[in-house]
Amino acid sequence: MAGVEYLPKEYGYVALVLVLYCFLNFWMGGQVGRARKKYKVPYPTLYAIESENKDAKLFNCVQRGHQNSLEMMPMFFVLMILGGIRHPCACATLGLLYAVTRYFYFTGYATGDPQNRLKIGKYSFVAMLGLMVCTISFGVNLLRG
Numbered sequence: 001m002a003g004v005e006y007l008p009k010e011y012g013y014v015a016l017v018l019v020l021y022c023f024l025n026f027w028m029g030g031q032v033g034r035a036r037k038k039y040k041v042p043y044p045t046l047y048a049i050e051s052e053n054k055d056a057k058l059f060n061c062v063q064r065g066h067q068n069s070l071e072m073m074p075m076f077f078v079l080m081i082l083g084g085i086r087h088p089c090a091c092a093t094l095g096l097l098y099a100v101t102r103y104f105y106f107t108g109y110a111t112g113d114p115q116n117r118l119k120i121g122k123y124s125f126v127a128m129l130g131l132m133v134c135t136i137s138f139g140v141n142l143l144r145g
Helices: 011-039 056-086 088-109 114-118 123-144
Strands: none
Touching (some): 011 056, 011 088, 056 088, 056 114, 056 123, 088 114, 088 123
């Protein structure tokens, strides 16, 4: 395939981790859908109002866990794709760490106690920082020619 021969063969790991994160995102979306039924929050309501729904906080924690993951997704994908060109194994490892810690971020948040998202989920920021370093290295290497 044109252009693929310029990528290291290990870049395949980067692609697989990105797809894994897509599956995680689909699963989180499904959890929000289940929470909508359980806590009676109809579409198109994004967040439940506590004065109208006694389970608003529980639903909102599930919704917010997924929403935050969606907000971070573009940065995660860009850093994985670019940094992975120069550092495919490091980025794939960091990306896997990110995906696993985002799972725990979501499940911790979904307990209804927002602080639970940080027990293991806080390490997602370490993974993101590592991906930034890999992408900076890629950019500097390009500039050096």
